[in-house]
Amino acid sequence: MSEMMMNREPEAVPGSQTGAKTGTKAGRAEKIAPEVKAVPDTVTAAFEDFMEAFESFKDVNDRRLGEIEQKLTADVVTRDKMDRINRAMDEQKKVLDQLVLKKARPPLSGRGEQGPDAAEHKAAFEAYMRRGDEGALREIEAKAFSVGTSADGGYLVPAETDSEIGRRVSVVSPMRALSSVRTVSASVLKKPFSTAGLSTGWVAETASRPQTTTNALVELAFPTMELYAMPAATQALLDDAAVDVEDWIASEVDIVFAEQEGDAFIRGDGTNKPKGFLSYTTVADASWTWGSLGYLATGVAGGFAASNPSDLLLNAVYALKAGHRQNASFMMNRKTQGEIRKFKDAQGNYLWRPPATAGEPATLMGYPLAEAEEMPDIAASSLSIAIGDFRAGYLIVDRAGVRILRDPYSAKPYVLFYTTKRVGGGVQNFEAIKLVKFSAS
Known part of the structure; x- marks a missing residue:
């Protein structure tokens, strides 16, 4: 050169x-x-x-x-x-x-629906959104005996609009893309989890077989909380046939839902919202017990160690069991990633690698790196880095159906669209996620 x-x-x-x-x-x-x-x-x-x-x-x-x-x-x-x-x-x-x-983002406008029933539902929903004509929707949903329709008001969004909102949220929110997602029809999902397996032992051919201890089960509860948005539109806008009302609602609601969900899944306190994994009790990984998340300390308050700072990241990776390590991803915000981007290994190779192709995540030490702005900046005692098998470790619970209630009375001359979705979430496997804490111990 x-x-x-x-x-x-x-x-x-x-x-x-x-x-x-x-x-x-x-x-x-x-x-x-x-x-x-x-x-x-x-x-x-x-x-x-x-x-x-x-x-x-x-x-x-x-x-x-x-x-x-x-x-x-x-x-x-x-x-x-x-x-x-x-x-x-x-x-x-x-x-x-x-x-x-x-x-x-896939296009709306009805091209994804098939069959006469879907077309009829879409036309009825369009009439309700534009003119408040609910007669056709009542007939369709009564005829279908939909279990998602309750007597307290509101109508289910047609299947295409509901799935469109879900797809957009999964792209915007890294937690929704990485975690397990379960759709339920009840308000609470209860899940048993085995924290310890059956005991066993070796015996001689003619020796007695004493009874072994049974496995320990705990019941985890994931209640769904109500997430809402209420965009407004003038009747003149709704009367304009050129406006795709369904696409407008999806574009208004999806980013708001994604931001609220993403924050709750990471640092929500569990009060009227999902409980984020950073809100659970944390302990040093050497003292880890079920019900808490283990962390590894950097040894320096508010920073990495002066020498070999990347060793801690390697230790965090191997703090996971092999089964979880194979599916692990790093999670941090952009500022933390900017610090780690400077790290090299002993051969002078950068630990952070850009995406191989557009649309793929960057990698850190060979593991996918998800950017979540809800993760805290590096500070004294901050939990700014997480690594784990989030699909095994965190569960998101969706109540079936996104519900819309048209309100032309409360804010005249605007028509309000009270859009609600019930979502819950929490840690389901406490050994599948590890944290890095920027503290001396």
Whole structure:
């Protein structure tokens, strides 16, 4: 590689002004990230921009590590470049995630429904949403004897709209995508769980067989709580035949539901909402017992250890049993990921790897990494990193049906659409999730 290529760096971080100059030994201007480009309109273009920024990130971080080895500290300018590229990568990843989400959304407008019954239900629901005409819905649901329809008001969303909201939420909320999801018709799901198996032992051929102890069972309860949204529309908007009312409701509700669910599944207190896994009792993993989540301490309050900081991540991985480790994923927010992105192994390879293709998650030490902004920032005694088999460890309970009640009276001239969904959640296997705590012990 020529000297010119060795000394060449990108010029400006995306989002900053181009043409910023910094001094070099050769007296030439350096670049610190790809040039500012227009917001990409395709997933492929966004992915290419993100990978270009990652290459710049590796170059500057290698220089920072070299300065630390030579001078025991990194140059201020290099650290500043590092922070700016890190922030730029986060912004580009957000753009990429949004484009992948948009691409994943299936179209509405009734093309997914089949059969005369589905078409009849859709037409009746459209009449109810636009004009409040509930006669057709009453006939259809009475004829079907739907167990999801209660006498206290409200009608079930047609199957297509209900599933559309569910699909969008599963993309937005990492917990819903990673965890087990169970649909129930009752208000509470009770699940027995065996915390210890049957005892056994070896015996001689003619020796007596004493009775062994039975396995220990605990009953876990997952009540469903009501999540609601109430978008409003004018009657003029509803009278406009060009407006897809079902798509409008889905777009209004899905992000709100996703944000509320994602927060509750991670840090909800269990009062009128699901209980997040960070709200359970935590203990040092060496003292772990059923009913609590084990954590491993970094040894430093509010930070990683100064030497070999990545060893703790490896210890957290192997704190899981082999069965859970095979299906494990890391979970943290973007700021924590920005710190870990700098870590290398003994051979100089980065532990954090970008997605292989657009739409796939980044990996850390070979395990998928899910970004959840509800995870806390690194601070003293914070539980900022989780790793585990979330499908085995956390259970999300959905009450069947999303319910909509049309209210044209309470906020005239607007028509309110009181949309509700009953959701619960909690830890179902306490040994399947481990935490990293930023504390001395």
